[in-house]
Amino acid sequence: MHQFKTNCKRERLKEIRHFVAEVLTDIGLSEIDAHKVILAVDEVCANLIIHSNKCNPSECLEVFIEDHGLDGVLFEIIDYGVGFNYNNYKEPNLEEIIRKRKKGGLGIMLVKNIMDTVEFKNEENKNICRMIKKFTKTK
């Protein structure tokens, strides 16, 4: 189990990506597979930092990564802010985003496209995002 804890500032996203990249390289993923998965983790963390925790630096965020071999790599992201209701998520229409000149709404679309399993749940006071990605390893 690999673990990274940081506070809820946008500037921490680069450090989170660096942590995920190091772990995925150790696990033996190709750069292109790793790049997409790093993106998915970055998207979830950005949402939690900006929307759930309003960029409050006194709030924290934890990322856990565990290699489950043929069952894939498990990612868990835990925070203590306002929970995201994934059940209410409706995939945005790209034409509507263009017409309304919106900039948001794309992150969860990317995550759903990249990961094999995505779950958001709330346990006691913490929110847990659990994602699984299966891939072919190069090592």
Next chain:
Amino acid sequence: MIKIDNHINDNPEYYQLSVGGEVDASSSIHLEEGLKNAMTSSKKIIVDLAELEYISSAGLGVFMSIIQELENQKIKFVIYGMAPKVKEVFEILGLNQLINIKDTKEEALAAIQ
């Protein structure tokens, strides 16, 4: 860290924006500023993304948010030079269908003439 440079060419006339580094939720504002400056400066814009190492939805959203304005103002706009891993991110959401993407600067210049 995002790196943005611009260059205005007179003959043929075009505006070149070069974007490098990493565009995420903390740096996408700089991409937005760079694109807005380009759009107020020229009707022919090419964006060099060869040095772009990473883009998240925050950066993709900036490109999407200007598509309507590009059409309204009849601005010719092409991005080019993306590394395969960056290009793939555009393709996941189908943005390659909405934005004119070329491999080389020569192709980009031909597309805006």
